[in-house]
Amino acid sequence: MSRELNHLYQALAADTDRQALPGPDQVRRRADRRARNRATLGVVAAAVLVAGTAAGAQLVLAAGPGRTPVQPAVTPTPGPSTSPSPAAPSPTPSRTTQSPSGTPGGPTASSRPPAATPTSIPDRAFFTLPAANDAGTGSQFVPGPTLPTLCGSTPGESGIVARRARTLAFKLAGTPAENVPDGSYRNSITIYQAGRADDALRELRQAVRDCPRQPLANAPGATVTQRLLAGTRYGDESVLFETRTPYRDVNGNPSGGDEVHLIRAVRIGDVVTVLWEQGWEGTSTNRPQFEADSRRATEAVRRWLG
CATH class of the missing domain: 3.40.1000 (Protein Transport Mog1p; Chain A)
Known part of the structure; x- marks a missing residue:
């Protein structure tokens, strides 16, 4: 064995002696934790994928054949200095005259002008x-x-x-x-x-x-x-x-x-x-x-x- 290779083995052994190796139980617990994390991440990723697929299907169905799928509306978040403007007041519905039968209509029979008396005889x-x-x-x-x-x-x-x-x-x-x-x-x-x-x-x-x-x-x-x-x-x-x-x-x-x-x-x-x-x-x-x-x-x- 060459002198340089021997020197490298000595350096590796010195570094290994300074760090204590974990016990078997610690190694097993770490391995189990990593496995659970991987499983959780897989379930979450699958759920996100399924939800996205369902939402996309609803947009396509709502659009109908030959229509452009409707993009979901994005509600903008107002900035700190933005205040919502007050809603405009609803117009007051106009009053309609009720006919004798109770349905909205024109002038009632009692408000119609009487027929004019003729002034000549044909x-x-x-x-x-x-x-x-x-x-x-x-x-x-x-x-x-x-x-x-x-x-x-x-x-x-x-x-x-x-x-x-x-x-x-x-x-x-x-x-x-x-x-x-x-x-x-x-x-x-x-x-x-x-x-x-x-x-x-x-x-x-x-x-x-x-x-x-x-x-x-x-x-x-x-x-x-x-x-x-x-x-x-x-x-x-x-x-x-x-x-x-x-x-x-x-x-x-x-x-x-x-x-x-x-x-x-x-x-x-x-x-x-x-x-x-x-x-x-x-x-x-x-x-x-x-x-x-x-x-x-x-x-x-x-x-x-x-």
Whole structure:
């Protein structure tokens, strides 16, 4: 062995003698501690890997096919000198008007303005006779009275806004075309100021009660009687009455029987329509035809007023 190698072995032996070697138990405990640390680190690393994989899968699924995965939001940590700004106050919800059914909506029925009263009367406000009753003479809008004379009283002449009246003849269904008409109407429509139409009907009732009998014009000694009748109600309210005159011969003497005519006034709101059956060459009113035409007159005014 060379002198240099021998010198190196001597130096190694000297260093080994200065440090005491650990015992077997210490060596075993150190080895067990290292093994436990390695196992713990392995479990933690596996958990981190699994969590990261799950989070990545959720981002990919949320993005959907063909979409870019959403990156997780990172909440910045404010620095020491940064203070959060106060949140803006929430706006106060506006108040909405409740409709009668309780749902939000526009103005309620009670707040809607009432329909304006018309100031003129068009032709369409008057009823049209069915073809079976059309006498072929048409309607003539001519001036004249709208009610029979009632002992000089003229009910319903106050608060008038507009009025139109016409005369038209009619035939009963089945009457031959070459025959003369079976009767005629004086049909009027009157618009009253608000609240005055019911006054007009009240005045008419009273005028009929106050005039049960009066002299017949242009027939000395003859009389005409008036009386209120019960009947079907039309419109908002209606008044029905009759005029009755004895038939007379050419000498003016009673010949038996009476000529009877019916008059009905119907109120719809502030409008009153009057149907006055005047006969034709001494005929009396046919009640079924008069009732049917009363309905037509009422419905025509309703359609016009809407």
